[in-house]
Amino acid sequence: MKIKAINPNTTEEMTQNIQEVANKYTSPETDVVGVSPDHGPESIESYYDDYLSIPGVLEEILKSEREEDSAYDAYINACWGDPGINACREITSKPVVGIxxxxxxxxxxxxxxxxxxxxxxxxxxxxxxxxxxxxxxxxxxxxxxxxxxxxxxxxxxxxxxxxxxxxxxxxxxxxxxxxxxxxxxxxxxxxxxxxxxxxxxxxxxTAAASVLTESLVRLGKTTSKVMTYKQPESKRIEGYEQLYQF
Amino acid sequence: MKIKAINPNTTEEMTQNIQEVANKYTSPETDVVGVSPDHGPESIESYYDDYLSIPGVLEEILKSEREEDSAYDAYINACWGDPGINACREITSKPVVGIxxxxxxxxxxxxxxxxxxxxxxxxxxxxxxxxxxxxxxxxxxxxxxxxxxxxxxxxxxxxxxxxxxxxxxxxxxxxxxxxxxxxxxxxxxxxxxxxxxxxxxxxxxTAAASVLTESLVRLGKTTSKVMTYKQPESKRIEGYEQLYQF
Amino acid sequence: MKIKAINPNTTEEMTQNIQEVANKYTSPETDVVGVSPDHGPESIESYYDDYLSIPGVLEEILKSEREEDSAYDAYINACWGDPGINACREITSKPVVGIxxxxxxxxxxxxxxxxxxxxxxxxxxxxxxxxxxxxxxxxxxxxxxxxxxxxxxxxxxxxxxxxxxxxxxxxxxxxxxxxxxxxxxxxxxxxxxxxxxxxxxxxxxTAAASVLTESLVRLGKTTSKVMTYKQPESKRIEGYEQLYQF
Amino acid sequence: MKIKAINPNTTEEMTQNIQEVANKYTSPETDVVGVSPDHGPESIESYYDDYLSIPGVLEEILKSEREEDSAYDAYINACWGDPGINACREITSKPVVGIxxxxxxxxxxxxxxxxxxxxxxxxxxxxxxxxxxxxxxxxxxxxxxxxxxxxxxxxxxxxxxxxxxxxxxxxxxxxxxxxxxxxxxxxxxxxxxxxxxxxxxxxxxTAAASVLTESLVRLGKTTSKVMTYKQPESKRIEGYEQLYQF
Amino acid sequence: MKIKAINPNTTEEMTQNIQEVANKYTSPETDVVGVSPDHGPESIESYYDDYLSIPGVLEEILKSEREEDSAYDAYINACWGDPGINACREITSKPVVGIxxxxxxxxxxxxxxxxxxxxxxxxxxxxxxxxxxxxxxxxxxxxxxxxxxxxxxxxxxxxxxxxxxxxxxxxxxxxxxxxxxxxxxxxxxxxxxxxxxxxxxxxxxTAAASVLTESLVRLGKTTSKVMTYKQPESKRIEGYEQLYQF
Amino acid sequence: MKIKAINPNTTEEMTQNIQEVANKYTSPETDVVGVSPDHGPESIESYYDDYLSIPGVLEEILKSEREEDSAYDAYINACWGDPGINACREITSKPVVGIxxxxxxxxxxxxxxxxxxxxxxxxxxxxxxxxxxxxxxxxxxxxxxxxxxxxxxxxxxxxxxxxxxxxxxxxxxxxxxxxxxxxxxxxxxxxxxxxxxxxxxxxxxTAAASVLTESLVRLGKTTSKVMTYKQPESKRIEGYEQLYQF
CATH class of the missing domain: 3.40.50.12500 (Rossmann fold)
Structure with missing residues (x-):
């Protein structure tokens, strides 16, 4: 099982910390890869920081989802405010868990x-x-x-x-x-x-999220696509690169 | 009095509609200017659309706030989901009203x-x-x-x-x-x-927001800066242009 | 625009204060007239005071509504407990705002x-x-x-x-x-x-109520008469003068 | 034990009904006396009716309380909206129960x-x-x-x-x-x-209230006078007769 | 009227206290009999104590209900946590009141x-x-x-x-x-x-419960058997004596 | 890791089903053992059934906890009503999860x-x-x-x-x-x-509970013993065998 743990901020030490903690508690055969978007705030303390981190978080999911054969079985949103988690659940059917x-x-x-x-x-x-x-x-x-x-x-x-x-x-x-x-x-x-x-x-x-994410994958469950978390409607998103377009 | 009504999506007809409606109900001496960010979704229907519209909304406020002598007395966030309104209130002390x-x-x-x-x-x-x-x-x-x-x-x-x-x-x-x-x-x-x-x-x-925004300006009140809506901490926001940096 | 600001108690200085404050924040062309019922408590501190002030408040609205050509476009209920505001909304379709x-x-x-x-x-x-x-x-x-x-x-x-x-x-x-x-x-x-x-x-x-009342009149909105705030049923109200009878 | 059941409206048949029902369920030695104020609406259907009934309800309590040796041990407020019950509890320490x-x-x-x-x-x-x-x-x-x-x-x-x-x-x-x-x-x-x-x-x-009122008297409990239900402050209540003045 | 007041714990002095207090406030013709199950904790302080007291409480009700001609008109559950009160209401239609x-x-x-x-x-x-x-x-x-x-x-x-x-x-x-x-x-x-x-x-x-229980009996009301408090389905309850079987 | 999944009722097929489902989703090295108390109802549909099942559930935990070297790392309470789960958490510090x-x-x-x-x-x-x-x-x-x-x-x-x-x-x-x-x-x-x-x-x-129980053990967390879930006070529990006494 491979899980992508997205640190919504750009502080690399924190991304390392997240990856280490997550791998410490998951099964040996589970690999949690910590990543950080290349755009966004270096930490999230205000609503301003929170919202400006979301495009980067979404991009990390979109990058994996747009690959032919995505390596990841699930995603962790590794900031306590769970920034943009509702939108994360719209753009993938794989489980997304907020810490x-x-x-x-x-x-x-x-x-x-x-x-x-x-x-x-x-x-x-x-x-x-x-x-x-x-x-x-x-x-x-x-x-x-x-x-x-x-x-x-x-x-x-x-x-x-x-x-x-x-x-x-x-x-x-x-x-x-x-x-x-x-x-x-x-x-x-x-x-x-x-x-x-x-x-x-x-x-x-982070530890809590890592074991719960693994749990969701074990159960074989995917995000409900019946209504709120359906894929976004296809429309032009100006000023965002191709990756963001549906 | 001059009010900037920000349509969070990029559909120009809607921006026009917002501007017309708002000016219809405010006093003759009040000027409501409708604007739309140049980046963001053409409409907001999903959480995905909602979050991707926020950087553009914030930019519209920042652009006015960063001017020496800002022309605007208040802002309207003109989407019913009031996208990013908490962050809007952090980056200006002028009233921000969601429709x-x-x-x-x-x-x-x-x-x-x-x-x-x-x-x-x-x-x-x-x-x-x-x-x-x-x-x-x-x-x-x-x-x-x-x-x-x-x-x-x-x-x-x-x-x-x-x-x-x-x-x-x-x-x-x-x-x-x-x-x-x-x-x-x-x-x-x-x-x-x-x-x-x-x-x-x-x-x-939109009509409701226009008269309430005018009301807040008349009362001479500004956003509370004591805690939640303080200016964001100064930090590096990667991948966002200079305007966004505090 | 003419607004009647009803001070539910009989303390005249407070009525003056209410009228002054309200006129300070509304447009020059709006005239807010402060009034006080001639019956009721001199101040409202208990539930007893609150309830005994209500007939007087209602009378002030009824007096204006029963005139051929009412001078008023809206009413303010100028006690923080908003005494009897639900009943006020039943006896006029004009906006009534509690402070x-x-x-x-x-x-x-x-x-x-x-x-x-x-x-x-x-x-x-x-x-x-x-x-x-x-x-x-x-x-x-x-x-x-x-x-x-x-x-x-x-x-x-x-x-x-x-x-x-x-x-x-x-x-x-x-x-x-x-x-x-x-x-x-x-x-x-x-x-x-x-x-x-x-x-x-x-x-x-009081300032807050004055601008919001003006806002409701500007929007051209009137109280919902579909159910809760319908005019009271016609019936005998013993011991109350003719003005109170529907 | 003697209980005054106050019908807040002026419809005499209802007062009779209330008295009969209440006496049916209380002990033989308890006497429930139904009364109706001589002012107020003939029925309570709107907030308007509700508020206009309250001075009459309060008067019925004040009349008994102001007697040297009040005959009553408790009061029933016999309209389902329990009109003015908070004020009733301010003007007597005897139990008041709403139906x-x-x-x-x-x-x-x-x-x-x-x-x-x-x-x-x-x-x-x-x-x-x-x-x-x-x-x-x-x-x-x-x-x-x-x-x-x-x-x-x-x-x-x-x-x-x-x-x-x-x-x-x-x-x-x-x-x-x-x-x-x-x-x-x-x-x-x-x-x-x-x-x-x-x-x-x-x-x-009404039956429910009659047995609960009797229960409160049996327990020997009286209304809390520590804060909310303290006696109203002494002040001039214009236009209300002497009985209402504290 | 005869009421069974069940002390869910096995401390006899408390059972005596409950009986005395209850009889002090009820009518002379009402007899409240305090009982205590012969199994259960000597006091209830934890959830563990609470749950282990419930079979004893239920047994006290079942014993009375299973008699040809039950002597009791109602039951009191005399521990402040009202242990098992929902189940008590399933096994009798007579009123059950928690203190x-x-x-x-x-x-x-x-x-x-x-x-x-x-x-x-x-x-x-x-x-x-x-x-x-x-x-x-x-x-x-x-x-x-x-x-x-x-x-x-x-x-x-x-x-x-x-x-x-x-x-x-x-x-x-x-x-x-x-x-x-x-x-x-x-x-x-x-x-x-x-x-x-x-x-x-x-x-x-306990005093409060005694007068409310008497009130329910006076009103002639019984527990609703339409849904939640219907008699338990007939089934084998292993390890519980015959009395518990429906 | 060894988990005891307690079916609170005595229906053996259900116990088998629970064991099978739980083992299907947990890691190969985790062993979930389904058990059923030998006393209690054959199914839980009423509050009566629910409460009468609890002593048996508690007994299953006590039996394991009282062993010198308990084989189990955690417990599952396998009825949707989570019967007695608060008490379960008092008598062991190992995680207890309700389905x-x-x-x-x-x-x-x-x-x-x-x-x-x-x-x-x-x-x-x-x-x-x-x-x-x-x-x-x-x-x-x-x-x-x-x-x-x-x-x-x-x-x-x-x-x-x-x-x-x-x-x-x-x-x-x-x-x-x-x-x-x-x-x-x-x-x-x-x-x-x-x-x-x-x-x-x-x-x-049941599947959900099995993976969450495994998660809690992986995290190395135990139940909070600071207040609500402290071990029950030592006292006599009449009519319950020695195992239940603290």
Missing amino acids: GEASMYIANMLGANFSVVTVLPRARNLTEGTVKKSGLEDKCQSVRCTDLTVVETEHDREATVSALLEASKDAIREDNAEVICLGCAGMGGLDRELEAELPVPVIDS | GEASMYIANMLGANFSVVTVLPRARNLTEGTVKKSGLEDKCQSVRCTDLTVVETEHDREATVSALLEASKDAIREDNAEVICLGCAGMGGLDRELEAELPVPVIDS | GEASMYIANMLGANFSVVTVLPRARNLTEGTVKKSGLEDKCQSVRCTDLTVVETEHDREATVSALLEASKDAIREDNAEVICLGCAGMGGLDRELEAELPVPVIDS | GEASMYIANMLGANFSVVTVLPRARNLTEGTVKKSGLEDKCQSVRCTDLTVVETEHDREATVSALLEASKDAIREDNAEVICLGCAGMGGLDRELEAELPVPVIDS | GEASMYIANMLGANFSVVTVLPRARNLTEGTVKKSGLEDKCQSVRCTDLTVVETEHDREATVSALLEASKDAIREDNAEVICLGCAGMGGLDRELEAELPVPVIDS | GEASMYIANMLGANFSVVTVLPRARNLTEGTVKKSGLEDKCQSVRCTDLTVVETEHDREATVSALLEASKDAIREDNAEVICLGCAGMGGLDRELEAELPVPVIDS
Whole structure:
């Protein structure tokens, strides 16, 4: 099985991190390939970043889908906001899994509720929006932000762990959280370190998505094409290269 | 007062329609200028179309904002899905109004509830998402789709009126709708014709947005920059021209 | 255009304030006339006050509607609880706008969410009820009360500003509010003073209603008479004067 | 124990019906006295009727409360819309029970859900509002209206039974209703007749309120005066007689 | 009238308490008999305890129902979690009332909202689940837990009162609670003592259930057997004695 | 990896079916062992059946957990109502997955929404309750019942397929369902046959649970023991054998 894990931003270390984490949890015969679009923001913190990353994410899927014999069985959308995931599901019938939704389903099977700890306060609204999109807002006790930028989560692991510990402890004590979802792909690989200090399970969202994507492929299921996720209507998309045209 | 009404798709007739409708309802001293990005889809029916239209919408705002002395006092996002409206509010402090949200606020002041009549069935999920974003899902009795494409609403007015009448009558009779919102900018100018045949008010969404935008400017209010809609963090956005960089 | 702004209480200074604020934001050719019923409470703080103000509000509309050639194009219900607004919409087809709902729609276009700051703690439940009636409870972060009576908001401006600043700062810091709605007509005209000290837009609810009422008239829309807001059935209303009989 | 059952409208037969039904289900030592205000509408079908009935309802409570040695232990608000019930609870510490809420609590203990069958379609929105006020909207499958006016439910029992049977059967078959609440005090005494033809329990709302009111008195509980239902602030209420002044 | 009040746990003192409290509030001619199954947990604090108590509760109903001439007119399920109440309603057509739901209905008629104070923090999720089952989560401000075990509430009344006072004061001050529901049958009889120290009504849940059960019998209503609460299908239930077989 | 799949009912063919389906989708090195308690109902259609199955389900987990060196890495609760799943999570720290919740998470990644098709109409309320427990009610368009008993789904495959096809088509056409969840373990293995006739993905709930359980083990995650799912307090559980005592 071959899975393409698309990092919606252009920070290469994060793409590497995603690939490593994903391959760590999937079966030996599954190969997860991390990629990053060549256009888009270097990190996603605002709605502006989020939307400008989407054409690149779509392009990564289109490139694989337009090949005669696509190498990939499924796609991972590896940013917690699951940017453009509805559109991803329109342009391929292969499963597409967002790391945000995946981490919440895993959390929901391990505890009575969960909180999300994430980056800058400005991302709270975007993060709450992802929770709502998945339908699980009643299970989410809180979104706890830190002062971390996305890039810092990747580059300054010590500060990241320290800030996430504090936010998680607050979520457990004040919001009664029973599981913690790490709300950014840059936090990949930190779950064990945090669990060593916290009394609750901590979900590495990329890891969660990797096993759920493999699960969908095992089940042999493909995206519903009956209505919302039908292929886009054929029409001229000005200013986008041929690859984007249906 | 000068307002830029951005048609997120590239269909010029629709841009003309938007400009005409908006100027019809605003004060004589207000000038609404309709524009359309030079890149993006010719119509928005899928999530794919919606997301691919956003960079163009943002560009239209950025172009005006980057001028020394911007001519515009406010912006209208003239597609019922209000594509990328959160990001629009991040990149300017001037008011940005979506025609989807505007039509629902107007409807909510005229009746106990409303329904939305719109284009292809595939757009139902996207349209319901716009209702949820505004927060008004409890007031929305139903989203009623037709077999109309977006372009047909502009080009085949007779078929459009006929399909909208049928959908509206169903909404009134079966869903107890008391006001009808026209769920596509292409339907601009059809409200009177429909009201002649229906027992309820019909909201032309572009008209609704034009008067609400003027209202925000009159009040002298600007977008909240305290948190969610702060200016995006300065970072490299690969593959996007200089205009997009902060 | 001529708009009747009905202050549901009998405090004349508040009626003056409402008229001044409303005329400040509407077009020069629009004339907003503030009126107050000659019966009803001097302020509205309890449900008791709220309900006892309604016959007077209705009378002000009936008086204008029963004239051969009504001078008014629309009505404003100028108490944040929008007392009796559903009944107002039954007895005229002209637009009726409540200052509570109006302030929330304006707030919703300027920020990701809002809080309401208002008078005595006992009014919290009534105020939350107004938020629910509008349908926007998911966007309302909190209702923050003060120790102010309604009459004090009009008479002791310094204490009012000071109490509202404190409540607003709490809403921003603890409830993540991004816009503040002033939850009482007595606070009319204080938005600028508060904005000078706060990092968020502050909505003067009377101002908000005045521009939205003007907007509805410009659009040429009237209240839906298909069902809920039909004219009341003809029947004997004992103990109410002839004006009230249908 | 002595309970005052206030019929908010001025139709004397309905007041008689309410008194009879209530006394049928309470203990022999409990005396329920039906009264009707001398001002207000002859029936309540619109929001207009609803609001104009409230001063009369409040007066009936104030008259008893202002007596040296009030004869009454509790009050029933005997219209399904529970008009002004929040204000009723402010002006007495004795229990006040609405027949709308009472019928829903009883229904909720007898079935997995319920529907309300009621009068004219225009009352749907008002009736749904009562369901929401009680907090039980998730348990309410539907509000089913008929062509009955309130007065007809009292005067034309045969047509009333026939219309209610049809509406109830629709609710059971199409909305999966498992209990039926009779949504008007005028339908008092029809529950047995309807149960003879229907496979579900039918709740006579006046009967439900009478036993719940008796229950509250037995428990020795009084209305919470800590905040929302505190006595109204002392202030001038113009145009209302002395009785209404605090 | 004869009512069987089933204490789902095996702690005899609690059964006695339940019987005493219930008889204190019902009519003299009503006899409430407290019983406890001979199998099940000595207290209910976890989901594990809750589920293991249910076969015993069902047995107590089946024993009475299987008698030729059942002595009982109705049943009370006397644990705040209302364990297995849906199944109870399937195996008898006589009314079955849970003390959890009963206390919330009573609270809802006395205040604008309520909070529940209860035992160990681990029971929060279970308690919130009972609130949701009743449908009243929008009226419940909070569930406030203490360090009390169920058995302590019965055996150490002083510590119980002290802990409940503190939790109630927190609920009133921080959560704006206007009524307090005592969330455990072991707290029966403490309402007066707590009311002496608190500014709000306090609901003894067993007392609430006793008067509501009597009310249902007075109304002559029985459980809806149309669908959800139909008698269980006849089938082999292995390992359960004959009494359990249908 | 070794997983114990507990069929909460005593029908051996269903246990076999569950084991076969689960092993079909998990990795070759994973062994799923289907078991059935020796006490409990032969099928689960009512709340009565549901609750009486729980002690047997718990016993199957306790038996494995009490062994020195438990052979199992995780448990599947293989009835769509996920009976007693909260209690299961209290008595082991190993992952426990319900087939109801699992099928909904899988569905949610494949379509914009889903419907559940299931057995007898009486199970609708129970099934809707499972949807609510998972938190996903906003994504569930409908629960569509058939005339099938649980045992028939296992024994009469032809009638089962025919009834499920009809219910699914209704859900797609009338409720806009985009994915179908099979709401009973007895329907295991029918997904392909149904997909051949339907335009949407069909989820075999046992299959869904098997891959998600394997996923949780791969991630190395265990149930949160911080609060709700802590081990039950040590206390006497009368009438239950030693195995059940903590």
